[in-house]
Amino acid sequence: xxxxxxxxxxxAESSLSACSRDLAARLADAYRxxxxxxxxxxxxxxxxxxxxxxxxxxxxxxxxxxxxxWFFEQFLLGPHCPGYQVFHPDYAFLFNSYYVSAGPxxxxxxxxxxxxxxxxxxxxYRRHVDAAMLNWFATADTAKLEExxxxxxxxxxxxxxxxxxxxxxxxxxxxxNPIPPAYDPAWRLPATxxxxxxxVALPEGIHPIGHAGDSFHFDNEKPVHRALVGPVRLARHLxxxxxxxxxxxxxxxxxxxxxxxxxxxxxxxxxxxxxxxxRQVDGEWNIMTLxxxxxxxxxAPVCHVxxxxxxxxxxxxxxxxxxxxxxxxxxxxxxxxDAFGTVWQWTRSAYAPYPGYKxxxxxxxxxNGKFMVNQLVLRGSSCATPEGHSRVSYRNFFYPHHRWQxxxxxxxxxxx
Numbered sequence: 279x280x281x282x283x284x285x286x287x288x289x290a291e292s293s294l295s296a297c298s299r300d301l302a303a304r305l306a307d308a309y310r311x312x313x314x315x316x317x318x319x320x321x322x323x324x325x326x327x328x329x330x331x332x333x334x335x336x337x338x339x340x341x342x343x344x345x346x347x348w349f350f351e352q353f354l355l356g357p358h359c360p361g362y363q364v365f366h367p368d369y370a371f372l373f374n375s376y377y378v379s380a381g382p383x384x385x386x387x388x389x390x391x392x393x394x395x396x397x398x399x400x401x402x403y404r405r406h407v408d409a410a411m412l413n414w415f416a417t418a419d420t421a422k423l424e425e426x427x428x429x430x431x432x433x434x435x436x437x438x439x440x441x442x443x444x445x446x447x448x449x450x451x452x453x454x455n456p457i458p459p460a461y462d463p464a465w466r467l468p469a470t471x472x473x474x475x476x477x478v479a480l481p482e483g484i485h486p487i488g489h490a491g492d493s494f495h496f497d498n499e500k501p502v503h504r505a506l507v508g509p510v511r512l513a514r515h516l517x518x519x520x521x522x523x524x525x526x527x528x529x530x531x532x533x534x535x536x537x538x539x540x541x542x543x544x545x546x547x548x549x550x551x552x553x554x555x556x557r558q559v560d561g562e563w564n565i566m567t568l569x570x571x572x573x574x575x576x577x578a579p580v581c582h583v584x585x586x587x588x589x590x591x592x593x594x595x596x597x598x599x600x601x602x603x604x605x606x607x608x609x610x611x612x613x614x615x616d617a618f619g620t621v622w623q624w625t626r627s628a629y630a631p632y633p634g635y636k637x638x639x640x641x642x643x644x645x646n647g648k649f650m651v652n653q654l655v656l657r658g659s660s661c662a663t664p665e666g667h668s669r670v671s672y673r674n675f676f677y678p679h680h681r682w683q684x685x686x687x688x689x690x691x692x693x694x
Contacts, residue, residue, distance in 0.1 A: 301423050305430060306415045312434045313408055315664060316343060319444050322461055325397040331390025332454050336447035336682065341373065341389045343444075344400045346437040347407045348373040352380055353642065354433060355407065358426055359414050365406045366395070379641035431494050432642065438667040445568060445662040450682040453555045453566040460570030467567070467578050468661050470616040472515055477691065478613040480508040485607045488632055489671040498646040499671045501634045505603045511691040512600055512608045516616050516623070517591065520576035522583075523563070525591050526552060536593045541586030544679050554582035554681040579686045581621050585654045585678035588624040588687040600690035602627035602673065605657045609670045614688070618668045621686035622656040629653040629675035653677050660684035 320328065320339050328340040337345075348369060355362040364370070372392060374383035384392070395403070415423070445461070452459045488502040489495035531551050534542050544550075555566040556574065563574040565581075583591075592599050600608075602625040609617045617623075630650050637647035653675040659668035662684055676683060 301420055301427065302415045302418070305423060305427065306412055308434060309408075309411060309415070309430070312437050312664075313404070316346065316437060316441055316444070317404075319441055323448060327448060327451070328397050329390060329393060330448075330451045331387075332447070332451040333682075334387035335680065336450050337386075337389050337443065338392070339444050339448055340397055340400050341392065342440045342447070344369065344373045344395075344403060345375055346433075346440050347400075347404050349436055350411055350433050351407050352377075354426065354429060355410055355414070358422070359410065362410055365403045369395075369403065377641045377644050379644060429642075432645075435494060435496070435667065436645075438664045441664050442660065442662045442667075446683050449555070449566070449568055458566055458571040461568040463569055465567060465569035466572075467575075467581065468620050470516060470579055470620055472577070474615070475514060477511040478514050478608055479511050480604060480607055482506070482508040485603070487603050487606055487671075489669070495669070495671060496646055496673075497638055498631070498635070498650075498673050501632060503633045507601075507603050507607050509693075510600070510604055511693075512604060512613070513597075513689040513691075514614060515688065516579035516621060517687050517689065518576065519574050519578050519580050521595075522553065522580040522591065523574075523576065525594050528594070530590060530594050533594075536590040538586060538589060538678075541590060541678065544586055548679075550587070553580060553587070554584075556582075579616070579621050581684055581686050582681050583624075583685060583687065584681035585624050585676075587681065588685075589626070589678075591687065592689055595689060597689040597691050599624055599626040599687060601625055602655045602657055604690060606670055609657070617657075617670075618659045619663070620661055621658070621684045622660050622674055623658045624685060624687045625655050625657055627655045629655050629673070649675065656685060 320343055323339050328343075329338050331338050331341075351362075351364060352370065352374070356364070370380070371382055372384050372395075374380055375386070376383070448461060452461065483506075484504050485507050486502050487505045489499035490502050530536060531545060537545065552563065553565075556563055557566065557571075558564070559571070564571050565574050588599060605614075605617075605623065605625055608614050631647065635647070637643040638645075654677075656674040656676065657672070659672070660683070676685070
């Protein structure tokens with residue numbers, strides 16, 4: 279059994295390495311760290327900011343804060359804490375997401391219409407559940423805590439996923455504002471290491487793929503299986519804005535032969551002519567960021583591109599997107615210096631179950647398995663991913679037209 283590495287590296291180290299502390303204290307520390315990180319990310323947002331839903335795929339910040347709280351109430355406190363009283367009888371309907379087994383739920387696309395409960399009510403809901411969870415840690419017997427610790431860990435990792443979505447969703451909302459607001463005026467995309475060789479060669483070989491060991495992982499990262507990889511060369515560096523501007527100048531968005539049919543239809547329908555959140559100001563390209571509207575930095579990795587765009591760019595460059603297995607082998611060997619912490623990287627692998635995959639039983643079995651169709655895998659992590667929430671086997675997944683996340687790409691070369 280493992281206990282979650284919390285939202286900050288310092289908290290994780292404190293929580294996991296203090297062997298003299300009991301399980302209850304370690305659970306409480308990890309729980310507080312993650313829950314506090316959600317509130318830290320929401321703190322710059324006004325009540326008006328927290329209600330807005332800019333598209334059906336995004337959710338209001340207030341909803342993210344409430345949904346992650348409902349998760350602990352629904353799957354932990356209700357079934358395992360005798361005498362627990364739910365905060366409000368309607369909240370299960372309002373803040374369930376897609377867990378059909380857990381009961382009916384409010385329409386996803388209409389979450390932004392929930393002006394009530396208000397931000398203060400959601401804060402009170404979080405305090406109520408937090409108090410119950412922390413009291414439970416302090417009073418439950420060790421055997422019960424050991425039994426339920428893996429479920430607590432799922433809940434904390436689930437909240438970390440929503441911490442990233444909280445930022446990407448509010449950025450999408452702010453990007454619709456003609457007077458572009460800044461979430462954090464000091465925010466900048468992290469710099470990447472562009473030194474060293476441009477390519478890393480992976481010779482042909484059979485490699486283990488998937489999460490090994492007992493440390494935390496989602497069920498879609500298992501079971502470990504063997505895959506044939508190579509020969510292939512992977513770009514050590516992410517595709518940059520400068521390279522993307524060349525693609526744009528060469529008519530990349532208008533050249534149908536570079537695109538999958540569905541992708542070109544999507545680009546025409548949506549009027550794409552640049553990555554998401556880009557806009558022209560006085561003839562110069564700018565990008566809407568968490569720091570507000572900024573000039574496009576040619577040296578920075580391109581961001582907010584969907585799979586359709588990434589695939590078209592790879593064709594234009596005469597290269598390909600890597601498979602998720604190729605990415606995992608290269609990242610496991612330390613060959614990709616910017617694999618984590620800047621942008622998620624599209625692969626050409628369909629999001630499908632690994633050989634022998636079996637979803638866990640119960641409502642939590644809906645967490646990953648039922649989405650294993652029509653989506654593509656991204657690997658790595660982004661600048662919005664909480665600390666302690668990335669690993670080489672992590673499988674993120676989105677539909678090919680999605681580009682409001684911090685998504686970019688690296689290339690693969692299979693030679694002649």
